[in-house]
Structures are given as structure tokens and as C-alpha cells.
Amino acid sequence: xxxxxxxxxxxxxxASAAIFAPQLSFSMSEPIKMGVLLDTSGPFSAYxxxxxxxxSLAVKQINDGGGLLGxxxxxxxxxxxxxxxxxxxxxxxxxxxxxxxFHGGILSASREAIRQILRQRGVPYFYNVLYEGGVxxxxxxxxxxxxxxxxxxxxPYAMNKYGTAKAYVLAANYNYGQITAAWVNEYARANGxxxxxxxxxxxxxxxxxxxxxxxxxxxxxxxxVSVLVGAAHLSxxxxxxxxxxxxxxxxxLISTTFxxxxxxxxxxxxxSDGMLIANNWAPENPSVPENKAFLADWTRxxxxxxxxxxxxxxxYQGIHLWAEAVRQAGAVDRDSITKTLENGLAINGxxxxxxxxxxTHHCSLDIHIMELNNQKLDVVQKFEQREPLDTRxxxxxxxxxxxxxxxxxxx
Amino acid sequence: xxxxxxxxxxxxxxxxLLALISFGLALIFGMMRVINLAHGEFLTLGAYATILATxxxxxxxxxxxxxSPLVVGxxxxxxxxxxxxxxxxxxxxxMLATWGLSLAxxxxxxxxxxxxxxxxxxxAGSFSIGTYQASVxxxxxxxxxxVVATGIAxxxxxxxxxxxxxxxxxxxxxxxxxxxxxxxxYMWTFVAGGMLAxxxxxxxxxxxxxxxxxxxxxIADAFITVITGGTGSxxxxxxxxxxxxxVSSITSxxxxxxxxxxxxxxxxxxxxxxxxxGISSLWQQRNR
Numbered sequence: 001x002x003x004x005x006x007x008x009x010x011x012x013x014x015a016s017a018a019i020f021a022p023q024l025s026f027s028m029s030e031p032i033k034m035g036v037l038l039d040t041s042g043p044f045s046a047y048x049x050x051x052x053x054x055x056s057l058a059v060k061q062i063n064d065g066g067g068l069l070g071x072x073x074x075x076x077x078x079x080x081x082x083x084x085x086x087x088x089x090x091x092x093x094x095x096x097x098x099x100x101x102f103h104g105g106i107l108s109a110s111r112e113a114i115r116q117i118l119r120q121r122g123v124p125y126f127y128n129v130l131y132e133g134g135v136x137x138x139x140x141x142x143x144x145x146x147x148x149x150x151x152x153x154x155x156p157y158a159m160n161k162y163g164t165a166k167a168y169v170l171a172a173n174y175n176y177g178q179i180t181a182a183w184v185n186e187y188a189r190a191n192g193x194x195x196x197x198x199x200x201x202x203x204x205x206x207x208x209x210x211x212x213x214x215x216x217x218x219x220x221x222x223x224x225v226s227v228l229v230g231a232a233h234l235s236x237x238x239x240x241x242x243x244x245x246x247x248x249x250x251x252x253l254i255s256t257t258f259x260x261x262x263x264x265x266x267x268x269x270x271x272s273d274g275m276l277i278a279n280n281w282a283p284e285n286p287s288v289p290e291n292k293a294f295l296a297d298w299t300r301x302x303x304x305x306x307x308x309x310x311x312x313x314x315x316y317q318g319i320h321l322w323a324e325a326v327r328q329a330g331a332v333d334r335d336s337i338t339k340t341l342e343n344g345l346a347i348n349g350x351x352x353x354x355x356x357x358x359x360t361h362h363c364s365l366d367i368h369i370m371e372l373n374n375q376k377l378d379v380v381q382k383f384e385q386r387e388p389l390d391t392r393x394x395x396x397x398x399x400x401x402x403x404x405x406x407x408x409x410x411x
Numbered sequence: 412x413x414x415x416x417x418x419x420x421x422x423x424x425x426x427x428l429l430a431l432i433s434f435g436l437a438l439i440f441g442m443m444r445v446i447n448l449a450h451g452e453f454l455t456l457g458a459y460a461t462i463l464a465t466x467x468x469x470x471x472x473x474x475x476x477x478x479s480p481l482v483v484g485x486x487x488x489x490x491x492x493x494x495x496x497x498x499x500x501x502x503x504x505x506m507l508a509t510w511g512l513s514l515a516x517x518x519x520x521x522x523x524x525x526x527x528x529x530x531x532x533x534x535a536g537s538f539s540i541g542t543y544q545a546s547v548x549x550x551x552x553x554x555x556x557x558v559v560a561t562g563i564a565x566x567x568x569x570x571x572x573x574x575x576x577x578x579x580x581x582x583x584x585x586x587x588x589x590x591x592x593x594x595x596x597y598m599w600t601f602v603a604g605g606m607l608a609x610x611x612x613x614x615x616x617x618x619x620x621x622x623x624x625x626x627x628x629x630i631a632d633a634f635i636t637v638i639t640g641g642t643g644s645x646x647x648x649x650x651x652x653x654x655x656x657x658v659s660s661i662t663s664x665x666x667x668x669x670x671x672x673x674x675x676x677x678x679x680x681x682x683x684x685x686x687x688x689g690i691s692s693l694w695q696q697r698n699r
Contacts (some may be wrong), residue, residue, distance in 0.1 A: 041526055046622075200667055205669070206628055209424045209549070210546070211421035211664050213543075214545075217543050217544065218543075231528045244537030244544050244546070245544055248544065266529060266530055
């Protein structure tokens, strides 16, 4: 689609391009360039491919509505192929072409690989993925959930529902997993957990043998928190079900990441039934009219809504939040949109209100606790507008506008 | 006590899993001096065959034990006839060609199956040892691997075909001089290696999510196991799977899963330092 639009701008293939960009007046002014890097192949493509689809949809909606400030939005996309080395290489290539904004990056490792490049070049960076929190950088805007919003909703709910006392955290062995595990530890203890065991698994490690389950049982844990990431880790859920732990009334499984890559649609239902998760977006949310419109638009574009997941919606909301900032600021440059966003700019997205917090550049978001039943996400409780309190503990961009750190807690 | 049983089960499981993913590679490398860098994709193809066959209504166990080996065996036959047979005796060429094949297969599987991960459920049930729960499927993996290892040993040492194949490995010209069609021996050995990879892929399918890139997560472990075991020896592969599986299981159990992976690599390094041609040099030298 991106290529087709470029062809159109060059005056070639006008007939085919007309489907995508009916506003002929665009050809008169320079397009606004949006850089996008996502993993649409490789082990993290389950995350990236729907995010890329969401990007195309959001940009198409913006352009169909007349673009921004009379200019077309042009996406400059590269597939980073689930290889973290590609991020810095491609980001350097893209910024040299001249970008007005950047939306992308999935794993926290990829975000940290490109954040400084974009900051140096003055390209505002929207990171639209749930993550471990703590990034305090005035050039970066984050529309995904953080542990204070997600983990601290999920843990108390689950501990209260199941009456659990000992937690066991299985986490991916990189910055997201390690920092999130530390937050799970903190919130579980704050809610009365007597013990929290943590074990890390390398991203490529897909072997969860008999002892992985036995260790959980030996620890006497009654709440298992999966902070696992990527395709290799999916095998955990199979082992969990095959050992009958999913039927064990004394142990309960919850996750900060399950469902984010549509795992519940990929794995057989018995591997996820009963699991609790907490996300910003609830697939069947009748109380949000924007969700209905979003699902209809997505269906028109892609045939069905099967591919949509949490971070595809985050990406969609991030792009629309940026577009709204450009509209209200009347300019695309970094300083103008930053000022507008820092006024507490808010939009109504498919997952509810997305409101920028000026102190942290994170967003206030609705959180839905959901239970998996037969590959569906059923909302069991909704929390309105949770704030990024974890990051706010350390970060105040109005007092320290030059801050360029990721604050983290450790176990 | 109960935890000891679970622990032994874990060691057996880790060992048999390593052996299972390595057999096909070991056979082709050992018998034919062909390094099959597409082995990971052969495993993935086997796993996809099981998933697809199950979706089409074939019984899961039939899919794993029959459909997957047949599909990958057939694919191996095509690969051998059109690619590998022109490169016998040229090790580096086989590496280059099979590396290209691995990229092409991963790409083709992406085009056919998409990048989303697919899964299949064994639902073989579970059992308890004291208060600990374990899956019947892990017992099945252990059992199948023991049967397969026995089968390979019988085929290589008990059958006429196995004797010819082993002789071809030792002295190709002599076997040809006796009038055996050496190219056919190689062809069927390659197919047998492919069928073993298919079987392994099928058995792995219910234990993990399968994507076109799954091969890359297995290929490293398979290579380390084969090289540590010593080329040309399926017994060596079994021995190294046993040692590496035990070391990684014990380390994982005491420390963490991440350190288990490190321990496996360290163990492989130490073994290769002591036996540069692999564990099998222990008994192979004695025979000569």
C-alpha cells in the first residue's frame, strides 16, 4: 500500500492509487512522513503484523478525511524481521530520509535501540506497546499500559478472587521481563503475598519440561504469573495444560502478556480457559462507540477482525492521538505537537479515553480485567482511566524536561 | 522422594528431546558427510504436517507417527534427487546448498502458512507423583525416543542395508567395487534421515507453538548434540544427549532455566576440549 501511494505521488498508476488516496489535492504539497519499524516476519511477527495493519488503517482514515493540515500522511515502513540489530540500522536510514514522526518498535529491546537515534534527530517517537514502564524522555510518547495500570489491576483482582498467598513469576529474560517481574513482586507483596518466586527464560528457550511445573509446585505457589514473550514461550501453556495444572483448583494462572499476540486464538482453548489477563482493549466492548466503528472499518479493510490485538489497538490509538495533536497545534514540528500533547490532549479510541499525562508522556487508560473462555476474552471488571503511577514515581518532565532515562526497579 | 522421581523424569525428557531432534541430522551427517543446515526446517515441516493433518480430521497419533515422517521423507527424496546428490563428497557445498534450502523453506512456509504461530493439543492427560503433576505426553516422548533409538541401532547393525550403509561411510570405493549402487544407498539414507526429522517435528508439535521460524530454535541444540556426540555415531549422539540433557536439567532445577542453557553450552565446550572428535571417539578408537 505504501508503495502504491508513492507511485501515486510520482504521478504513476493514478488509477490504482485512487482507491487508496482520493484526495487529489495532496499531490500539490509535500507529504508528512511517518516512519514505522515493526517485526512483520520472524518470531515476533504475531505482534508486529497486526500492528502494521493497524498503521495502514489509521493512516488511510486520516488521508480519506483530508489528511493533516491539507497534507497527505505517507508511511515509510521497514520490516525489522524480529532482529533487534535491524532497528538501529533501519532507524538511521529512515531519519536520514527525513521523518516528521515515528511510530514503532515492539520489544523493549527494540525501543531502546532506536529511542536515542530519534531523540538526537528531533523526531518525536510514539511507542505504542504495553511495557515495563519508567521511560522518562520528553521526545517519547507512550500509549501502551505500564505495570501500575495493568499489573496492579490484575494482581489484586486475582489475589482477592482466588485468595492466594504465594506467587510464582515466569518471565522472559530481557528488560521487559526482568523489570515487569520486579513490579509483580512489589505489587504482589503490597497486596499481602508472603512469597514471590521468579524464574527467567531466554526468548529462544521453548523447553518447559516436567521440572518447570514441578518447581512451581515445590514452591507451593498458588498464583502463577506468566510474563512470557514470543513464539518459543508458547510451549509453556501446552505443558501447563498437559500436566493438568489448568484443572488444579489450588493453582491459578494469570498473565501480563497472554493474548497480546492473539495467543488465545492460536492455541487450543483448553490451554487458556480460565486464565485472567488485564488489557486496555476489550474486543467486545459495547460501551465504547469508537470500538464499533473501529471494528467496522477494520472489517471493511481486511475482511474480518481476527487479527486485531491489544497492541494493534495501541498503535491505532497512538497514531490518532498524534494526528489530533497535529490538527490542534496546526503544525507537525516536534515542539508544537509536544506542547499540544502536554496540555493533556485526549482522544476517544476503541479502548476508551487515551489521555496524555504531561508529567510522564504516558497515557491514562481504561483497563479491563478479562477471563479467557473458549478462546474469547470476557470482561469481568473494568477500571476507568488508570494513571501511569509507576513512572510518575520517578519522572517529572515539567521539572526535568531534559530527562533521558528509563527508571527501573529491581528484584 | 516424589521430587526425585520428577527430577529423573525431567532428565529423561530433556535427554530424549535432544536425541529426538538430533537423530535425523546425525544419520545424514554421519553416514553421508552431508551437513544438513535445513534440518530445522525439516523438523518444522514435520510439525506443520501433523498440525494440518489433525485439522483435516486425521487422528493426532496417526498424524505424528505416520503422516509427518512420510511427508518429510517424500520431501527429502525430492531434495536428494534434485540437490544433494550432485554434491556428495563436497562438504562445504552441501552446507551452502542446504543453508539456501533452509531459507527457501522458511520463506515458502511463511507464504503458505503465514507468520502466525499454530498449535495442536495432545490432551493425553496427566498423572500425579505424590503431590506433583506430570503429563502423560512427556512419558510418550521418552518412550517413542527409546523405540526410535532401538530401531536405528537395529537397522544399522542388524540389517544388510545398515551394514552396506556403514561400509559406504568407511570406504565408498570398496562398496562400489562390490557392486552395491552407492547412490541409492545414499538416497535412502537421506530419506531415512528426513523421516526421522519429520517424526521429531510431529512429536514436538503438541509441545510448542509452530511458526515457519521454529526450526531456528531447534537447530542449534541439534547441532551441538551431534557434534558433541561425534560424527558417524548414533550412539555418540545418544550419549551426548544424555550428558547435555542432564547437565542442563540439573542446572535449570537448582538455579534457573536461563543458566541451564548456559550450562549446556559449557558442558559441550568441555567435552569437545577433552574429546575433540566427540564422545564417540572413546569407543571408536578402541575398535580400531
